[in-house]
Amino acid sequence: xxxxxxxxxxxxxxxxxxxxxxxxxxxxxxxxxxxxxxxxxxxxxxxxxxxxxxxxxxxxxxxxxxxxxxxxxxxxxxxxxxxxxxxxxxxxxxxxxxxxxxxxxxxxxxxxxxxxxxxxxxxxxxxxxxxxxxxxxxxxxxxxxxxxxxxxxxxxxxxxxxxxxxxxxxxxxxxxxxxxxxxxxxxxxxxxxxxxxxxxxxxxxxxxxxxxxxxxxxxxxxxxxxxxxxxxxxxxxxxxxxxxxxxxxxxxxxxxxxxxxxxxxxxxxxxxxxxxxxxxxxxxxxxxxxxxxxxxxxxxxxxxxxxxxxxxxxxxxxxxxxxxxxxxxxxxxxxxxxxxxxxxxxxxxxxxxxxxxxxxxxxxxxxxxxxxxxxxxxxxxxxxxxxxxxxxxxxxxxxxxxxx
Numbered sequence: 001x002x003x004x005x006x007x008x009x010x011x012x013x014x015x016x017x018x019x020x021x022x023x024x025x026x027x028x029x030x031x032x033x034x035x036x037x038x039x040x041x042x043x044x045x046x047x048x049x050x051x052x053x054x055x056x057x058x059x060x061x062x063x064x065x066x067x068x069x070x071x072x073x074x075x076x077x078x079x080x081x082x083x084x085x086x087x088x089x090x091x092x093x094x095x096x097x098x099x100x101x102x103x104x105x106x107x108x109x110x111x112x113x114x115x116x117x118x119x120x121x122x123x124x125x126x127x128x129x130x131x132x133x134x135x136x137x138x139x140x141x142x143x144x145x146x147x148x149x150x151x152x153x154x155x156x157x158x159x160x161x162x163x164x165x166x167x168x169x170x171x172x173x174x175x176x177x178x179x180x181x182x183x184x185x186x187x188x189x190x191x192x193x194x195x196x197x198x199x200x201x202x203x204x205x206x207x208x209x210x211x212x213x214x215x216x217x218x219x220x221x222x223x224x225x226x227x228x229x230x231x232x233x234x235x236x237x238x239x240x241x242x243x244x245x246x247x248x249x250x251x252x253x254x255x256x257x258x259x260x261x262x263x264x265x266x267x268x269x270x271x272x273x274x275x276x277x278x279x280x281x282x283x284x285x286x287x288x289x290x291x292x293x294x295x296x297x298x299x300x301x302x303x304x305x306x307x308x309x310x311x312x313x314x315x316x317x318x319x320x321x322x323x324x325x326x327x328x329x330x331x332x333x334x335x336x337x338x339x340x341x342x343x344x345x346x347x348x349x350x351x352x353x354x355x356x357x358x359x360x361x362x363x364x365x366x367x368x369x370x371x372x373x374x375x376x377x378x379x380x381x382x383x384x385x386x387x388x389x390x391x392x393x394x395x396x397x398x399x400x401x402x403x404x
């Protein structure tokens with residue numbers, strides 16, 4: 001299976017501001033989805049934050065690298081769009097856990113890998129970069145609650161929304177050039193300080209809150225709904241983004257240090273994390289190559305980053321979900337959107353090693369279909385089919401027959 005040592009003195013763990021800054025870099029993906037599922041779908045906040053914390057801690061101990069933990073994006077989007085109750089969302093986590101634990105234990109990663117050649121993986125990464133840009137645009141345009149008033153600067157009226165965006169961009173770029181490893185932390189601190197000054201500190205009710213074991217047990221009808229509505233659309237996307245694209249990005253960023261980040265092991269940790277969240281009624285989780293880029297490009301280099309953010313989420317969950325919601329609510333979505341846009345730009349750089357017409361056409365096909373359909377799975381499945389058909393039916397010019 002896998003080996004995970006608890007010796008935190010080994011080189012796989014470093015604890016400093018750079019690691020903590022990198023740990024915060026993926027909050028632009030994490031927080032909007034998690035807060036929305038709690039607020040709109042009624043997911044239990046304590047179970048959600050405790051589940052995320054435990055998943056990050058396990059991931060840190062297994063890989064000793066900043067491998068991300070993220071909400072299952074397709075599951076979250078469908079659950080929000082359809083207004084699904086928590087028990088159906090947990091059913092989706094059960095199916096996801098069963099699928100990836102089964103694939104990992106059966107060792108089918110090498111067989112499935114044939115569907116994900118490098119050009120398709122790069123296309124997935126380009127398509128994900130586009131989706132990160134799209135999400136960033138939505139976040140920076142969210143009307144901030146409590147920020148309806150306008151600020152007068154040098155005789156000019158400025159909306160708080162654009163002040164938050166402009167300030168976050170300036171802070172982020174300043175630190176990218178001066179201390180890029182602290183850029184994400186600086187942007188988050190900027191957002192918290194501005195929120196605290198403008199809105200004041202929220203009231204906090206801190207108390208020990210333990211998640212319940214098996215609080216949501218789906219019946220057969222609910223399990224079927226979770227399979228059809230959530231698992232079927234998510235599993236192909238998870239294979240492409242959470243497994244193969246994440247393993248590829250890890251090898252690009254960390255070289256030989258990423259030898260433990262195999263496709264099979266990612267299947268197992270992803271399945272195990274979802275099994276844990278299903279047991280406590282939490283939010284379905286995955287890994288993701290975009291999250292890895294976020295952690296790496298903004299300072300994280302070791303397992304210290306996921307371990308620190310995992311302990312933070314676990315502590316906030318055990319201190320009561322309401323307190324966690326209030327604290328995270330201090331970070332304006334506009335700041336998270338700026339972080340997300342920067343990560344999207346860095347993520348596009350993974351496609352630099354594409355070579356030849358065939359590889360570029362396949363990667364751009366994934367990107368084009370993702371832009372057209374807003375569905376990454378449709379993009380990479382279509383491109384994978386096209387890639388293999390190209391290889392099978394491509395016409396090669398026959399050498400000229402020698403004259404008699």
